[in-house]
Amino acid sequence: MTGDESHRSTRQLLLLLSIxxxxxxxxxxxxxxxxxxxxxDSHSSSRSNTGLKVLLICLGAIALVLLSYFLFKKWxxxxxxEQHARLLKLFEEDDDLEVELxxxx
Numbered sequence: 001m002t003g004d005e006s007h008r009s010t011r012q013l014l015l016l017l018s019i020x021x022x023x024x025x026x027x028x029x030x031x032x033x034x035x036x037x038x039x040x041d042s043h044s045s046s047r048s049n050t051g052l053k054v055l056l057i058c059l060g061a062i063a064l065v066l067l068s069y070f071l072f073k074k075w076x077x078x079x080x081x082e083q084h085a086r087l088l089k090l091f092e093e094d095d096d097l098e099v100e101l102x103x104x105x
Contacts, residue, residue, distance in 0.1 A: 017061055
């Protein structure tokens with residue numbers, strides 16, 4: 001991946017994360033109509049809930065990125081092993097062909 005593609009994927013991830021944060025109920029700044037004394041208590045508890053939600057979303061996004069990276073590397077390794085096996089098979093067939101033609105004993 002080039003640097004330009006890396007920046008683009010990072011921007012896309014941040015965009016998706018910000019959209020997801022807007023979709024979570026309770027993250028908006030719309031105060032509910034209540035008395036001032038209960039408003040302060042509910043506001044502090046909503047901040048802790050909001051912080052927890054943001055933390056969980058960030059951890060989920062990080063876990064998703066790490067899982068994707070791991071699966072991509074595993075896929076690359078499998079593909080490389082398949083290509084190596086095909087290459088070895090190709091050279092084994094050439095040896096058999098040389099023996100059949102009498103070029104080599």
